[in-house]
Amino acid sequence: MAKDAKPAKISKKKTGKVTTLPMPASLPAPKKLVAPKSARRAERAVLTPLHEGIAGASDSAVLERLHRTVLARQASGDVVASHSARLLARGTAKVxxxxxxxxxxxxxxxxxxxxxxxxxxxxxxLYHLLVLWVDAGIAPEQVWGELARREGISGIAEKAARPKGIVRAARTTKLP
Ligand SMILES: N=c1c2ncn([C@@H]3O[C@H](COP(=O)(O)OP(=O)(O)OP(=O)(O)O)[C@@H](O)[C@H]3O)c2ncn1[C@@H]1O[C@H](COP(=O)(O)O)[C@@H](O)[C@H]1O
Structure with missing residues (x-):
């Protein structure tokens, strides 16, 4: 190669991959690019669930754990790292x-x-419901308790037992 010849450019087309060179520590970190909402949704739809293979991932205790996590995120107030903290900080109407x-x-x-x-x-x-519970100060046990209280009560029997005025007010054109 001649002395002042430029080194050959490594084209993305030829190699099929792009190499990221290390950045000098003195340079500020590059701004993180955020994909549009539609792209993020599409990506999420094809992501492999993280919980595959994790013990206890398939039982309803996951809701209790998630509720504790969201409570902890609220307490942390870390609106940069936590989506839950950020959403809660935006207020009840946004939640x-x-x-x-x-x-x-x-x-x-x-x-x-x-x-x-x-x-x-x-x-x-369910995740957003738990965020709403945290915002509203509702403990999961309150909801579990209400569900347990209703166990074994037929919805039709319960409706029939309501005071007549309320039944009339609730009359709808719902499909049977
Ligand atoms: N289950 C979830 C979960 N489901 C959905 N999401 C997020 O909810 C967001 C919904 O995005 P959208 O674009 O619909 O809404 P948005 O970003 O609020 O934007 P706008 O509507 O305001 O434009 C996405 O960022 C999702 O990743 C969740 N974020 C967190 N969790 C759980 O909550 C835990 C704590 O998360 P952090 O609070 O982020 O640490 C996590 O470990 C998970 O277990």
Whole structure:
């Protein structure tokens, strides 16, 4: 090679990969790029669940653990590292809005018969429900207690036992 010849450029096309060179410590860290919401949603839909193979991942105690995590994130107030802390810091209206959005997304997927997407949206909905409980100061035990109280009571019998005025007010055109 001639003395002043430039070194050959390593093209991405030829090698098929791009090498990241180490950055000098004195330079500021590059700004993190955030993908658009639609892209993040699409990515999440194909991510392998992290919990695969973790003991206890498939039982409902995961809700209790998640509730404790969200409580801890609220206490930390770390709005940079924690999505829960950030959402809680945005206030009750935002927390409630997110729960509503997730509910609508689940309704859409279920109505379309998209089983896998409905599972993912159900997890989103439960997470956002727990964030709402933390925001509202509701302990999971309060909800478990109410569910336990209702066990064995038929929904139809319960409705029939309501005071007549309330039944009339609740009359709807719902499909049977
Ligand atoms: N289960 C979840 C979970 N499900 C969904 N999400 C996040 O919820 C966000 C929903 O994104 P969206 O774009 O719909 O909403 P958004 O970012 O609030 O944006 P806007 O609607 O305001 O535009 C995404 O960042 C998801 O990653 C969750 N974030 C956290 N968890 C659990 O909560 C734990 C604590 O998380 P951090 O609080 O982030 O540490 C985690 O270990 C998980 O177990």
């Amino acid at each position: 409630a809005q997110k729960l509503g959005e997730e509910a609508v997304e689940l309704v859409i997927e279920a109505t379309l018969g998209n089983h896998h997407a409905a599972v993912l949206e159900s997890a989103d909905l």
